Amino acid sequence: MKKIMLLAAAVVFSTAAFAQGDKTTVRDETTGAKTTVSERDNGTVKVESRTGRTKAGQKAYNTKEDVKYAGKKTGNAVERGAKKTGSAVKKGAKAVKNKTEDVVD
Incomplete structure (x- = not known):
């Protein structure tokens, strides 16, 4: 039973790590603002924005x-x-x- 649980946990973590998809970074040179868009294989999109200096x-x-x-x-x-x-x-x-x-x- 313990081996099955460990195997299932390993599969879940490897699937989550694999779900991380492409990452696109766009930088505005005038203000220094940076926007990063991550698209995962499971369809979710994560957007991070940083303002300039x-x-x-x-x-x-x-x-x-x-x-x-x-x-x-x-x-x-x-x-x-x-x-x-x-x-x-x-x-x-x-x-x-x-x-x-x-x-x-």
Whole structure:
């Protein structure tokens, strides 16, 4: 009896999971609003809507994006400067080595 109940429960849960059908998402780029429509195989339809960001939320998002961009730009500048400094040090060390060899000869 217990095995039959467990088997029936497994079939019910697998059927419910299988009933989840296609999901369609539509986003309005101007406001940021998002609507998701889920159509299940058993005929039911589920609609979820999210409104876009508020003005304060949009300002916070823009600030975050600006900081991220500035960080990338600064990181690239630091990397380039380090490469230039490294190559200059290498060139200077090579010149010193050449002068040392000339004096010894």
